[in-house]
Amino acid sequence: MSRRPVMSDVAARAGVSHQTVSRVLNGHPHVSATTRTRVLAAIAELGYRRNLSARVLATGRSNVVGVVAQNTTLYGPSSMVQAIGEAALGADLSLTVGHVAGYDATAASRRIVERLVQQGAAGLVFIAPVDAAAESMALVPSGLPIVTVDGLPEWEVANVSVDQYAGGMLATRHLLDQGHKTVWHVAGPEQWHGSRAREQGWRAALAEAGAQAPPMPRAGWSAASGYQCGRMLARIPDCTAIFAANDHVALGVMRAMAEHGKRIPDDISLIGFDDVPEAGYFHPGLTTIRQEFAEVGRQALRLLLEQLATGARSAESALVEPVLIGRDTVAARPA
């Protein structure tokens, strides 16, 4: 056999017309049981697979949704993709995930969006935790439904995020509640919306308590950068409570503190963000703010399906509440 069998090959083999094969394939009514089994048998014998391109071309519908994601080795983004995939399984949707990789993220994401659009994706989900994502969104034809995850309200598209602002407040208040005079914050990268919101939540909680906001060192998301910041903070006697940008940064801070002879939580209380699976096994177990990614995925898909149904873009958005996970790194203020 030289080339892949097509519908008419199956039809010939089963002794019917190609349209009957099509009907069987699509579960249309008005096909007799015997015909159906004959067709099915022919399909199996020939190893026939229908050509999706032809199908999409003929129907004009593709029911695949494209996902544009970057930094997919990070815990947050990879969990998001996973959650969306999980949620899409239920709806009759297929997912095509474009992973933005490489040094030139802008060019790569343009390229991915372009392909997704040309492929006829029914809708697009942007995992857009950084500003750069907005630019490639402009490439999307105006009719196509879009949902962002961790996007910005001013983009005026449907969006779902974890309420990072609330998370920042939660963390800060928890520390303040233990009697700490103020709380230091090791911030995440400036380009990430999440780190900005967490910072604002932190500031708001401090202001609300009448506490002074100390200077704010800035880390990446990595333990390495947390460690660098921690080495500074360890030398500041006033610093007794730290809210770290995420769990890995917190790990770096813990390391720096240990090297400096500062005990956690005795000398310093620490709280992270994310609740990565291993956070409970840090030494000591990390108190942190957990994000419910699965819920975010479900919401994102819900918003997309709504747009698919109405045929119009919406700017509706959803917020998912973070929750505090108490473990061993937070204690009452040292005497």
Next chain:
Amino acid sequence: MSRRPVMSDVAARAGVSHQTVSRVLNGHPHVSATTRTRVLAAIAELGYRRNLSARVLATGRSNVVGVVAQNTTLYGPSSMVQAIGEAALGADLSLTVGHVAGYDATAASRRIVERLVQQGAAGLVFIAPVDAAAESMALVPSGLPIVTVDGLPEWEVANVSVDQYAGGMLATRHLLDQGHKTVWHVAGPEQWHGSRAREQGWRAALAEAGAQAPPMPRAGWSAASGYQCGRMLARIPDCTAIFAANDHVALGVMRAMAEHGKRIPDDISLIGFDDVPEAGYFHPGLTTIRQEFAEVGRQALRLLLEQLATGARSAESALVEPVLIGRDTVAARPA
């Protein structure tokens, strides 16, 4: 405008035939400069995007490679996907990543493979660290090039893996070299080829040194399961050297040891596997075996491109050498 513009719309607007538009789009020669600019202008004005389905249908070529991946929140698999994406950027290939998610991995991966095939993918990459992957590979038509990553030799398809066996030996030898009488191993999940190979490397290194292989507890890949195993090992006085299935398991072990008053590396030497970015910031910094994922990605794409060129499947495979990263969890055997 009701529907998306098509090639003939562009042609009409530019005052040429649709074929000329096609030529411009595909960079064919023999189009005058003035015509080209007119066409380009019309494309821009109309916001035209070509319909990939139609193109694939007409040409029979798709130049997209499908990636089938699961457990994509784990460090290894997600790094692999990233690396392959990185490598594909160079070649004129697009990537469609299907993430197997959900409770029923078998059904999900069948579905993903099916769609990738129907979509006309030019080749498939299976991130196949577990046996279950083989089953969905059987669904792929025999003509389609396949490359597995972390697959099994007996599958007889092109494969690239990190040499986990060598990694296991490396880790074990390193511990033995410090004077430990033997090395304990906390194994990874049995279904994963990588954990089996690491175990075999461990056994081989022990045998080579004439050391007895102690009983082997089995963990998942998580810190939680490492912790459980660690709680047992901590009570065994003879246990002075541990090779953990991966870094997170090692973290759990560390936690258990600390709770039990065992000091690392003074009482117990420990070595992990993977070199996750934060491994150096565990307390103490974890000595581990690093896998070069970027290299694996490059090799995988190379093998795929070769098959694409020759048009025939190969069973050629490539091994990537792991490397020992020495940090603070390994010390000479306690007196």
Next chain:
DNA sequence: AGGCGGATTGTGAACGCAAACATGCGTGCC
């Protein structure tokens, strides 16, 4: 002057499928 060749453009068909329409046949009802 005729025509030849290369550059440029247009025309018709084909890709594989699904939708709309058309056909044939049996059944129930008056």
Next chain:
DNA sequence: GGCACGCATGTTTGCGTTCACAATCCGCCT
């Protein structure tokens, strides 16, 4: 017994693109 209706199936058309081929135009050689 004839007619209408519904089921099962076949035929035709079109989706948007590319490919193979045809047609035109221009300059230049013989």
